[in-house]
Amino acid sequence: MSDSETRPGSTPEAPPQTRAPASAPRGAAPELPPAAREIAAGYAFAGPALDLGALIWEGHCLPEAQIRVPLPMLNRHGLVAGATGTGKTKTLQLIAEQLSAQGVPVFLADVKGDLSGVAEPGALGDRVRARAAEVRQRWTPGGCPAEFYALGGAGQGIPLRATVTSFGPLLLSKVLQLNQTQEQSLGLIFHYADTKGLELIDLKDLRAVVTFLTSDEGKQELKSVGGLSTATAGVILRSLTAFEAQGMAGFFGEPEFDTGELLRTAGDGRGVVSVLELPAVQDRPHLFSTFLMWLLADLFHDLPEVGDVDKPKLVFFFDEAHLLFDDASKAFLESITQTVRLIRSKGVGVFFVTQTPRDVPADVLGQLGNRVQHALRAFTPDDQKALKATVKTFPNSAYDLEEVLTGLGTGEAVVTVLSESGAPTPVAATRLHAPESLMGPMDAAALDHAVRASGGYERYAQAVDRESAYEKLTAAQAAQDARAAQDAQRARDAHGAARGEAPGERRPASAGGRAPERERKRGRGGGEAPSVVEQVVRSSAFRSLARSVGTQIGKEITRSLFGTARRGR
DSSP: OOHHHHSTTSOOSSOGGGOOOTTSOOSOOOOOOHHHHHHHHTTOOSSOEEEEEEEEETTEEEEEEEEEEEGGGGGSOEEEEOOTTSSHHHHHHHHHHHHHHTTOOEEEEESSSOOGGGGSBOOOOHHHHHHHHHHTOOOOOOOOOEEEEEETTOSSSEEEOBOHHHHOHHHHHHHHTOOHHHHHHHHHHHHHHHHTTOOOOSHHHHHHHHHHHTSTTTHHHHHHHOSOOHHHHHHHHHHHHHHHHTTOGGGBSBSOOOGGGGGOBOTTSOBOEEEEEOGGGTTOHHHHHHHHHHHHHHHHHHSOOOOSOSSOSEEEEEOSTHHHHTTOOHHHHHHHHHHHHHHGGGTEEEEEEESOGGGSOHHHHTTOOEEEEOOOOOSSHHHHHHHHHHHHTSOOOSSOHHHHHHHOOTTEEEEEOBOTTSOBOOOEEEEEOOOSBOSSOOOHHHHHHHHHHSHHHHHHSSOBOOSOHHHHHHHHHHHHHHHHHHHHHHHHHHHHHHTTOOTTOSOOGGGSSSOOHHHHHHHGGGOOOOOHHHHHHTSHHHHHHHHHHHHHHOSOOOBOGGGOBOTTO
16 A cells, blocks of 8 residues: 555545544444534545544544545635644644645745654654544654745745745835835836836845935936825835845845745655745744745736646645734735635635634635634633634534633644535534644754755755846946046047147046045045945936836836736746
């Protein structure tokens, strides 16, 4: 028997809900209480499904009643919620390894650094053995084929970067924590850069364009953008400068990550589990949560419509989802809602992972057909309010959900999913199966070896700073300076010839007497010299380039949801 045939979620010879472990005596299953039997009937699917666990009824675990989720329904999105320490991470791991066994690629955001163990076999300790026996699970240790990534190389993983152009104005505004007016203004700046053919690869490219638009020479160009004030542009420029000062510039640039990498399967047919390691940036929640949304938006752009499929092309777990929605603008929320609604038809399932359903806007929550709700706490009035609101989001139930949700233990959850016909299943309190991979982080040395051994490491490890807006403008400035120097020298030679001097004998004005105009301006008031970017964008060469390059490129960059640029840019 192959590995995939013994792993949970594979199609077994007998229905999982009646299957007994190898050590259990064969015989007729005990009779279920009528209410429990009705719930169990809602999870008796004919097609391939993932095994979640065994039904809990009146405080007892009933292994004869297995709770499952149909594989084709996992692109209908879902929610994994619960208080800290209730087992959400292990639930992600359990679902991920079963999806991988079924040939479905998975994306996991590892905020706390404890999901890397998905690549290694687990250990059969006393707790695992007891849980497996209790829920009648055929537990077999096994790891998944996995790739490990890190934002901009911050942490252990293949560096994951995006260009500023592809990231787009809405997502960048979220990262920079701009208000709605500033967000709209940044959109106009992107529009200006797009129409002028000024490709924005990294942050210095964007800063160069904004600096020009806030300079004296750029005021006329600023007016052509429409609705963008100098003051707002200045705020955006300061936000960019502060962002770079925090060491975050490395997340933008090239080589840009190809999100098609997330759709790969291993040679044995199992889906690759892509783990984004985030411990090094967990103190920058707006950054990593927004990057996760960029991954989804980019997938949405590139994937073709497939409609209903036998199994998803990818299941994407969006951890710490509340961070995405905190302080989000109306335009941002509308883009999230549209992405979630439409990406299902492209074969991608999205699971939001957070503490309570209240963390997810109603328009998004209404699209999440699969629910795994771990325990909630009710210690404060706010907790009580959150508990009541959570109960209202579930279908009618045979349980007293307020009581059940506060009494669940670690590794237990209230479940409802979509059946094979697309109807909600009965609400089921469930004791979950134990993951078969390592429940904890990989050894740091083993993780480093896995990262460096990956083919993706060679493709993405080394940052590339190719010619883009900043470099073109710098070259234009250098060419202008060279021409100016040549013109000045010719003028001096002509003046010297008139006085009978040999070419080159005339002393430059800077050697004594009056300083050249450039030197006098730089020394005025004892201030520092302008930065290279300021020198470039304030030059006539930049103004000439900014007005002409748009016609050279031919058309504006095409943008879609969140203002992200489409692949093939």
